[in-house]
Amino acid sequence: MLVKTNGSAVYGISAQLITVEVNVGQGAKTQIIGLPDNAVKESQPRVNAAMKNCGFTYPRKGVIINMAPANIRKEGSAYDLTIAIGVMAAGALITSDLLDETIIMGELSLDGSILPIKGALPIAIQAQKDGFKRLIVPLENAREAAIVKDVEVYGMKNLNDVVALLEGTQKFDRTIVNPRDDFADGIQNLTYDFSDVKGQENIKRAMEIAAAGGHNIILIGPPGAGKTMLAKRLNTILPPMNLHEALETTKIHSVAGRLGNNASLMAQRPFRSPHHTISDVALVGGGNHPQPGEISLAHNGVLFLDELPEFKRTVLEVLRQPLEERRVTISRAKFSVDYPCSMMLVASMNPCPCGYFNHPEKECVCAPGVVQKYLSKISGPLLDRIDIHIEVTPVNFDELNENREHQEQSIQIRDRVVKAREIQNNRYEKLPLYSNAQMESNLIRKYCEIDNQGSLLLKNAMAKLNLSARAYDRILKVSRTIADLDESEHISVVHLAEAIHYRSLDREHWGG
Secondary structure, eight states, X not given: OEEEEEEEEEETTEEEEEEEEEEEESSSOEEEESSBOHHHHTHXXXXXXXXXXXXXXXXXXXXXXXXXXXXXOBOXXXXXXXXXXXXXXXXXXXXXXXXXXXXXXXXXXXXXXXXXXXXXXXXXXXXXXXXXXXXXXXXGGHHHHTTSTTSEEEEESBHHHHHHHHHTSSOOOOOOOOHHHHHXXXXXXXXXXXXXXXXOHHHHHHHHXXXXXXXXXXXXXXXXXXXXXXXXXXXXXXXXXXXXXXXXXXXXXXXXXXXXXXXXXXXXXXXEOOOTTOOHHHHHEETTXXXXXHHHHTTTSEEEESSGGGSOHHHHHXXXXXXXXXXXXXXXXXXXXXXXXXXXXXXXXXXXXXXXXXXXXXXXXXXXTHHHHHXXXXXXXXXXXXXXXXXXXXXXXXXXXXXXXXXXXXXXXXXXXXXXXXXXXXXXXXXXXXXXXXXXXXXXXXXXXXXXHHHHHHHHHHHHTTOOTTHHHHHHXXXXXXXXHTTOSSXXXXXXXXXXXXXXXXXXXXXX
């Protein structure tokens, strides 16, 4: 007897329909064909044990399981439940008219319980596109999949429950989630707040400008100056994600298995802070079965690289192309997958190995030339993609002793950032841009015009501060953002002067 059940394979952040054809006939072996990997091949003993412990007998005849299309590699243990239901239906152990309109996915334990899977959200989205009426997934993945409308999602605990649902012998409630309500509640749950930071008003201003224009930023200062504390609070002043951004971000974390059990739509922008021992594959994504890396997990959020010079040179260099294209392509011999990685890069570093170069009180003990050598660990092309360089100085006792009530809260800063982003959205309405940081040279000439006085100021600044040529466009971009925060149509000398201040740590000047 031949029976077809439906599953789904996840590639990148998208899914594709997989039809599992099960034929029970002559012979005594079980064969799984259709380009399965080892995890899929091992499903037969798991399915056998799960059926036995749930009161069913695995067919004693020959079982052929074909996973179509046969030219696509099937990976992982998430097909266990799909195969089990197919085997039971082909062996006449169960009867159901619902198989043709149902996607079934889940990993089976030997006792018949259903374990969580990765990628339930993209699977649900694809099920909706393919016109399926219902989706059966592990209970822990039900809320995640139920974000998608027009598909009935059922979270199941064990194999017996799935059989009861398909045969109609027991009624189960579908999982219903209102993503808008979950999203609205999650937006207000801020773990950190800028009011926790005492002093550092100039750094807060630089972070506000970075958030308003989507600019990458690097913080340079001695140990204990508050670089990490400031960086962790950056995503609290970024504009709240819209539903499209939240859905895309949730898909990436779903594919990577980072959502957690019973999770729904992500409402907070992600903040990723990998350790400096990370490999280049872990950062950009990849592996034998390509998975999203840290830059994709930070999509629509913040990627924080603490102690930037301590990262391996090869790791930092692989960032260059994704920072420009905001997408990373992982290619293999037979296929390639794309992961989005539109994030803000925030980096921090000590100014020298001892950490006290330019410190107002402590003396630097590094030998001559060591500071420049330390900064040279960061290549020019990578530094070229960081718009704002700001020096973080230690906070004095009087500022530390201030009450928190006197500090500006993240929500107040975020209101100004949102207004500046709205101005940019209107400006780039017909362009594939979302912020000033993405402007190319032709757009800089169009939207960052300066008068003669501003041109003279910029010329003198580049000469006196010994700024490199690459700083020119960065200064204009940042000055455009400062003007947007002031709701000014034109870039004034004041805006340019502040933007120049944020390039004073350019390597040629800083290294002396």
